[in-house]
Amino acid sequence: MHKPVEWGVLGAAKFARQFMAPAIHAANGARLAGLATSNVGKAEPFQAFCPDLTIYDSYEALLADPAIEAVYIPLPNHLHVEWSLKALDAGKHVLCEKPMTMAATEFESLIQKRDATGLLAAEAYMIVHHPQWQFVRKLIADGIIGKLVHVTGAFSFDNRTDVTNIRNKAETGGGGLRDIGVYVIGGVRFATGQEPVSVESAIRWEDGIDAFSEIRARFPDFTYSSYVSIRMHPYQEMVFHGEGGVIRLTTPFNARVFGEARVELHRPGLEVQVTRFPGDDHYKLQVEAFCRSVREGDEYLCPLEFARGTQEMIDLVFDKAVAL
Structure with a gap:
């Protein structure tokens, strides 16, 4: 011990x-x-x-x-x-x-x-430490939905009335992409193991922060589209659409707060298999994984190199964006 x-x-x-x-x-x-x-x-x-x-x-x-x-x-x-x-x-x-x-x-x-x-x-x-994401990554790697064709993502909430919130201040690095864009971007990278080859984007700016961002990208084997906003009704979803099936995460990013974490596997014949993760706390799991890496030398799922890859795509979204 x-x-x-x-x-x-x-x-x-x-x-x-x-x-x-x-x-x-x-x-x-x-x-x-x-x-x-x-x-x-x-x-x-x-x-x-x-x-x-x-x-x-x-x-x-x-x-x-x-x-x-x-x-x-x-x-x-x-x-x-x-x-x-x-x-x-x-x-x-x-x-x-x-x-x-x-x-x-x-x-x-x-x-x-x-x-x-x-x-x-x-x-x-924290999301990479949640078993739903590890489950989805394995489903894709095992070819359960066949060739992956397109991925979609969405994450939004509305904090326009919270004017003192650091997310609403440009000088503290606020905006939607840095706060929640990391999830729709890092999530697809983690689940597929692929990096984007091209990015297009559009951003609606408010007082120097990105209030709404739409992202389109090509990865080596599939296309991708997503949006994030801090000015819309709360919503989140990730969908991996293959030639032979669909994987849908209903609460991909803040499980137990937005709702129960569920992974839907849509199969031929309109069959839907639902796997639930009602009790998993990804914050606690993250800390435990960190401690195992410190004490036992276990490989950590989210090293700095992975985080850098997500930030590289966020940088591209900012660089390529047209104003809405």
Whole structure:
């Protein structure tokens, strides 16, 4: 039995409070040990489920504590690279919220620092740790739906009234593509193992952020279309359409929040087989996979190189976009 990995969280972000800190606290092989925040009031909800949590009054103080082995970084997007590098320099393993960088070229410094320190650094891309995505990847690889012809994806929610939200601020790296575009893009890359050969896109801009984005792409063996928006009714779906069947994920990205994770396999003769995943927590599974990589050297499903590939496609979407 390995000693649990001692975790610290940089900042009392709402997402950390609601999802990732509880996941670290509940994960096998992990111990939520510290939180860095200068706001005592923001620390109280964390202490409610983790009473022995140590509170640090600065990020630097948490990184300076040798007892902390790994840090989770839920800071605004434009701060991710800076604090990931500082954490690695402090000898900490790093799990940083997506998008880990604002541009694919920024991954080079992270990869170099990871390799130089021998520490684990990864983007917190939780969906690849959910068994529904591993199931879908195997179905496609095994040829269950025959030759894959086309993939579609959609992810939307509406936060226009939340004007203080960092997703609505250009200066903090806001917008839909960086927040949820990573899912419709990274999801197809993970499930198929392929990279795009061409990209076309259109974006509707609002105050410097992408409020709606439409993406079309060609991969070596199939075509692809998707959209993401932070100004539309909540919806999500991924569909893999082959010559001999269809795979549909009804809740591909935030299972148990949007609804139950289900994979529909549409077969000839209008047969539909449904596989349900009612209890799987991909945040907890992500932390457990991270800890196994730290303690046992297990291969991590989402290394920096994978995250860089997703960011490269996001960069192309921005570069190729026409305005709507």
